[in-house]
Amino acid sequence: MFGRRGSETIARNGSDGSDLAAAPAPTPGASSAEPAVMSGASAPAGPSDAPVMRPSVDAPPLAAEPRKSTRERGDSYYDTKSQVFTALIDSIDLSQLAKLEPDSAREEIRDIVNDIIAIKNLVMSISEQEELLEDICNDVLGYGPLEPLLARDEIADIMVNGARKVYIEVDGKVENTAVRFRDNQQLLNICQRIVSQVGRRVDESSPICDARLPDGSRVNVIAPPLAIDGTALTIRKFKKDKLTLDQLVKYGSISPAGAEVLKIIGRVRCNVVISGGTGSGKTTLLNCLTNYIDRDERVITCEDSAELQLQQPHVVRLETRPPNLEGEGEITMRDLVKNCLRMRPERIIVGEVRGPEVFDLLQAMNTGHDGSMGTIHSNSPRECLNRMESMIAMGGFQLPQKTVREIIVGSIDVIIQAARLRDGTRRITHVTEVIGMEGDVIVTQDLVVYNMQGEDQGGKIIGEHVSTGIGRPAFWDRARYYGEEARLANALETMERQAG
Numbered sequence: 001m002f003g004r005r006g007s008e009t010i011a012r013n014g015s016d017g018s019d020l021a022a023a024p025a026p027t028p029g030a031s032s033a034e035p036a037v038m039s040g041a042s043a044p045a046g047p048s049d050a051p052v053m054r055p056s057v058d059a060p061p062l063a064a065e066p067r068k069s070t071r072e073r074g075d076s077y078y079d080t081k082s083q084v085f086t087a088l089i090d091s092i093d094l095s096q097l098a099k100l101e102p103d104s105a106r107e108e109i110r111d112i113v114n115d116i117i118a119i120k121n122l123v124m125s126i127s128e129q130e131e132l133l134e135d136i137c138n139d140v141l142g143y144g145p146l147e148p149l150l151a152r153d154e155i156a157d158i159m160v161n162g163a164r165k166v167y168i169e170v171d172g173k174v175e176n177t178a179v180r181f182r183d184n185q186q187l188l189n190i191c192q193r194i195v196s197q198v199g200r201r202v203d204e205s206s207p208i209c210d211a212r213l214p215d216g217s218r219v220n221v222i223a224p225p226l227a228i229d230g231t232a233l234t235i236r237k238f239k240k241d242k243l244t245l246d247q248l249v250k251y252g253s254i255s256p257a258g259a260e261v262l263k264i265i266g267r268v269r270c271n272v273v274i275s276g277g278t279g280s281g282k283t284t285l286l287n288c289l290t291n292y293i294d295r296d297e298r299v300i301t302c303e304d305s306a307e308l309q310l311q312q313p314h315v316v317r318l319e320t321r322p323p324n325l326e327g328e329g330e331i332t333m334r335d336l337v338k339n340c341l342r343m344r345p346e347r348i349i350v351g352e353v354r355g356p357e358v359f360d361l362l363q364a365m366n367t368g369h370d371g372s373m374g375t376i377h378s379n380s381p382r383e384c385l386n387r388m389e390s391m392i393a394m395g396g397f398q399l400p401q402k403t404v405r406e407i408i409v410g411s412i413d414v415i416i417q418a419a420r421l422r423d424g425t426r427r428i429t430h431v432t433e434v435i436g437m438e439g440d441v442i443v444t445q446d447l448v449v450y451n452m453q454g455e456d457q458g459g460k461i462i463g464e465h466v467s468t469g470i471g472r473p474a475f476w477d478r479a480r481y482y483g484e485e486a487r488l489a490n491a492l493e494t495m496e497r498q499a500g
């Protein structure tokens, strides 16, 4: 029905299917602005395109494959699949296919694949045919070998280092998998498909690309020549059911009393920075804290890739935009944060602060947008303060160091430190208040710290969250203003008792 040459044409193309395999690259069909799977078939594949980057999902023709005597087991399967795949791609219009419901598309592919198998006289058992069909559908309609990994909800990250190495992170531990791509071309084609869904392209002239899967998972692609051993693809899987603070308590990431302190911090509009290393749980924690924002507050979120899921009704979500292929049209985090200020926000939430936008966020915190929050990539509360200082300096603001520190002290109330420990667990290691200056130095005090006490026999880290017993936190008056001082005192006392 939508065959470029039509499935009936396949049957007319000769019984050995040779015409199919030798078919020329498809001519451009619909507009190249078409998303996703469609672009696979519709983007021009002329000589001006870097051939490696041809945004289609097809495999190189079989003839181009090296024939070695010591081929790995299973290569004949790949050969067959490659043959069928090439014939399929040449026979259908992917842009039309993409418009179908997945079940109908699958049926359509099944019919054509069966035709191809018959025409090419390929000898296969029913189960082999089914496997081939499943694989081909995954390649054409989905993300090829990544599909089974994407379907597993317990996986946090998928890391592809070239066609032959795919790692995943499960329960905080990174492990190798048996998943392989047919070759670098297939991997690159799948990356191309992913990024084309958000109107981008990855090729030698723009080898770095951020994108998002339709389910919200965050994707980064870096292609050769920058990635020396083949395209590197990194996916932070989107969790539909975000973790809550109560779940974090269950996992031991924070003690019940520590969680109580965090809930109060979220509720009483402290300005908070969540600090942590890569994948330490910063965004998760930020999302948890936003649960304690009152429902009637107007919240504006700014993110590079929308990950937060606020439960409040009055939320405006903003997302940055990278430059287009011509290098134009970029909207930076700084642009967003600045614009936020004209949107009458009550709180501003910045997904990840990594540049000069820190200055605008601090200004916002300082000027009546109490309860604003952001995350910063750093390994301790002290380092977090230093990072903020250097981000301001890098933004070209010519301010004396002392002034910068005063701005920080005047803006940030609390730094929450997240960490992924060596046993793979994620913990909140500090809840630290920024309380003032002594001379030129910023003074902080730890409200809650995670004390590591050792390891059990299984290598799991043993420790506990304790209050440092400093008495009243600096945000005590704020807690009182919101009627939360008794709860706060209670939580701190519980922790001190446990520590004592």
Ligand SMILES: Nc1ncnc2c1ncn2[C@@H]1O[C@H](COP(=O)(O)OP(=O)(O)OP(=O)(O)O)[C@@H](O)[C@H]1O
Binding pocket: 155, 156, 157, 236, 237, 239, 243, 248, 251, 253, 276, 277, 278, 279, 280, 281, 282, 283, 284, 285, 426, 427
């Ligand atoms: N306390 C926790 N216990 C168990 N899993 C967690 C915890 N916190 C976060 N995770 C999981 O770890 C993964 C990474 O979390 P998250 O995205 O919040 O990290 P991040 O610090 O924001 O990472 P990045 O630096 O890449 O932005 C997610 O899959 C998340 O569900």
Ligand SMILES: [Mg+2]
Binding pocket: 282, 283, 284, 352
């Ligand atoms: Mg994050």
